[in-house]
Amino acid sequence: MRIKLESIRNCLEGAVPGTISTCAPDGTPNIAYLSQIQYVDGEHVALSYQFFNTTRRNILASPYARLAAIDPHTAAHYRLSLQYLRTEQSGPLFESMKAKLAGIASHTGMGDVFRLLGSDIYRVLDIEQVPGQTVPLPRPERNLLAALRAFSEDLCGAADLDDLFARVLTSLERNLGIENAMLLMVDETGRRLYTIASLGYSDSGVGSEIAFGEGVIGVAARERTPIRISHFTSEYNYSCAIRDNLALEGCLELETKIPLPGLAASCSQLAVPIKACDRLIGVLYVESQQDMRFGYDDEDALVTLAGQLGAGIRLLQQAAEAPIEATTQVAPTRPPDNGGKPLAVRHYAENDSVFLDGNYLIKGVAGAIFWTLIRDFVELGRIDFNNRELRLDRRIRLPDLSDNLEARLILLERRLAEHAAPVRIEKTGRGRFRLKVTRAIELFDA
Amino acid sequence: MLDERSPILDDANAGFICGGISINTAACRPGGFPALARAVGCRVAPDRRAVTVLLGGTAAADVIEGVRRSGAVAVVFSDPSTNRTLQLKGYDALVLPPEPGDAALAARYRAAFSATLVPLGFTDAVVQALLACPDDDLLTIRFSPTAAFSQTPGPQAGEPLVRGA
The missing domain is CATH 2.30.110.10 (Electron Transport, Fmn-binding Protein; Chain A)
Structure with a gap:
């Protein structure tokens, strides 16, 4: 044979x-x-x-x-x-x-x-x-095909996009024994990715960004091909790449930089593009401190999963924007006045960056969304919103109609939670959410 | 015709190629595919003008056939722990039966190569299997190196060694 x-x-x-x-x-x-x-x-x-x-x-x-x-x-x-x-x-x-x-x-x-x-x-x-002696193959640590099946079944159960992201990370660990991972989405420029979820780092790094072409993740995105490295190299190391780039960027850029999570000395790295109907929507990245941790079979497994993930993201994004039933109007809400100093919400139109009491929160489309929500809250007393109207809201300037709005909301929701901010986003149903504000707000538009 | 010049191999290189390092041999049959086989030991004549590599006759059948037909051979020696690599070429190669002591030489070579590879993460069982060769399958190729090239990775790779340093 x-x-x-x-x-x-x-x-x-x-x-x-x-x-x-x-x-x-x-x-x-x-x-x-x-x-x-x-x-x-x-x-x-x-x-x-x-x-x-x-x-x-x-x-x-x-x-x-x-x-x-x-x-x-x-x-x-x-x-x-x-x-x-x-x-x-x-x-x-x-x-x-x-x-x-x-x-x-x-x-x-x-x-x-x-x-x-x-x-x-x-x-x-x-x-x-070549004729010669061989020794028996050591028993593999896991059956990758069985792991892939279990992983795929995990993903099938996702209720919404947020749940899908969570399932990807828990399943990587449970089924593939991968302890460090990041899930990144393409942003509105189409030349950068932002981290939407991560696994195994002391700081989640949600909201951190990486340009196309930078490191293993950026090259995988630019070339739309899996990139796999089996040994440590400073050339593709994120801490080095980011440090070098920081030196080149302006002040506001520096202030709005969330460090990309990642192992300081990653020995094995694998970045796989996530595509939906041939359109690049993100990158799944895994890494390990062990040399040669990921082989061709691991790459195949993750490429297969990324296909399901891409289709899943697209489907759940559409599901999040199902037609809105007549919403019961809630009486306008006033910001709570508990006597304390109001939360200073500062917005820079230059890059839609938002700072809460001087601390950087978010920028870009997610920053524009937050600024729109908080203005409607302060000016109109509004707390209930839905994805569909946000998509059409001209103040947000979505790059195109198929933009992954739901992923931005998840990013925003996570950043607010990580900041323990007195403003939170809470889901109230499919494609609907409520702004929960527990402090008085003062707006500054720069 | 006698070669009056000093041999291409100096003492250091002769010692290097007889150590526990990787040895691969290539030959070409006219009009055929280049042939390639792993050797299982090496010895150098006292005057350093002849090099003999040991091969398993079954695994190296193509190389042996190529050498018999053309007499041209290339042998590359590489130390996996340092990447130091040396390639020798010769045009008078002969396929010869093993001499007394060659089976013992092959056994010593296996042990030495294993001692090099085990610290790099390989198991002794794998190295022994890779280099296993029944004593009655041993053959040798003897040639006079006429060219030697350093192939330690880098821009100088492939440059000829200075003759008779």
């Missing part, structure tokens, strides 16, 4: 470095160690092109090569017959290999040396197992 490439993917992860042999036109053989072998699909692998070396010279002259890959757990030894097809110098595959290479380079002390010039794509013509 022909050996299928996907069944030996684990041998390509580099635990035992692969080797490649090529032949020069004069018949001189050559061998090179490979820092990276990337599984592309059932018939193709990609190798990293870092230097113009003998291997490269040889394959440009004659495209045939042989590659050896070894299973680090069983010692099973495979030889792949390859045919070089082309080199890619940008795009999802290239970026995914570049990120992975940064981890490998830093792990092997080659951080300054390894630079990806291209992804060389090869067709796999044949795979043979």
Whole structure:
């Protein structure tokens, strides 16, 4: 039976470095160690092109090569017959290999040396197992397919978007043993993501932002492809990226920066784009302090889940805006006057940032929503609102009608709760909520 | 014709390639696919002008066939704990039966390579299985290195060693 490439993917992860042999036109053989072998699909692998070396010279002259890959757990030894097809110098595959290479380079002390010039794509013509001894495969820690099924069933039970986000995180931990994760949504600019929920950090980081292209999460979003790193690298480390960027930004930007949560020295990182009907809506990110924690199978599991998650987010967002029944009008509410100093709510139109008693709360669309709600409360005594009217409210300036308004409300609700603010949002039904205010309010529009 | 120049391998490199490090061998059959096989030991002649690598005849059948037909061989030696890598090439390679002591050499090599790999997280069982070779399957390839290249990763990778330092 022909050996299928996907069944030996684990041998390509580099635990035992692969080797490649090529032949020069004069018949001189050559061998090179490979820092990276990337599984592309059932018939193709990609190798990293870092230097113009003998291997490269040889394959440009004659495209045939042989590659050896070894299973680090069983010692099973495979030889792949390859045919070089082309080199890619940008795009999802290239970026995914570049990120992975940064981890490998830093792990092997080659951080300054390894630079990806291209992804060389090869067709796999044949795979043979080299005769020899093997040891039994250690029992896997979990059955990923069973875990995936349990995860999927967990998600199916979500009552609303908030519940869906909570279920993703608890299920990551329960079914996949993942202890650190973030769920991020694309913001109104379409070039940035904001954290809507996280797992396993001392600060939730809800509301923190990351630009497309920055770190593993940002590259996954920009390229719409999963990015997986198996070793620590400062190049894709969030604490470094953010520190560097802070230095470049203005004052108001600094004040409104919520630190992205994340492990200080993350060794394994995996970011998977969340798409709904081919539109990027967010990123699911998991990380670990353990080297090589996530393999191809984990990546497949999370990509599968992200598909369900994307569809679920879209569905529950629509459900949150079902037609509103005639609402019973509540008499206008006055702010409570308990004699204390009123809460100073300051709004900066420049970026719709909102500060409560001088402490940064939120900005962007969620900031505009809060400012609209609190103004209606102060000026009209209004406490009951619904998603549908907010979507149409011109003061909020939603970027487009399909914007994920419900996710902004969840973000706002969480930020208010984390601040222990005297203003809270409480759900009163599908697509409806109430503003709960326990202190007098004073508005300042800057 | 006698080569009057000093051998390509100096003492340090000769010691390096006989250590507990990874050894891979390649050969080409004219018009065929490049062949590739892992070696299970190495010895260097006292004058350092000939290198002999030990292989399992079954696992390395393609390489052996290529060497028999062309005499050209490439052997790469790499220390996984330092990434130090050296490639030798030769054009007079011969496939020879093992000499007395080669089976013991292969056993010593397995133990030495395992001692290198176990601290890197591999189990001894995996290393032993990977390098297992029945004594009666052992064959050797002997060649005179005519070129040596440092392949320690980096921009200098592939540059020839200075001859006879």
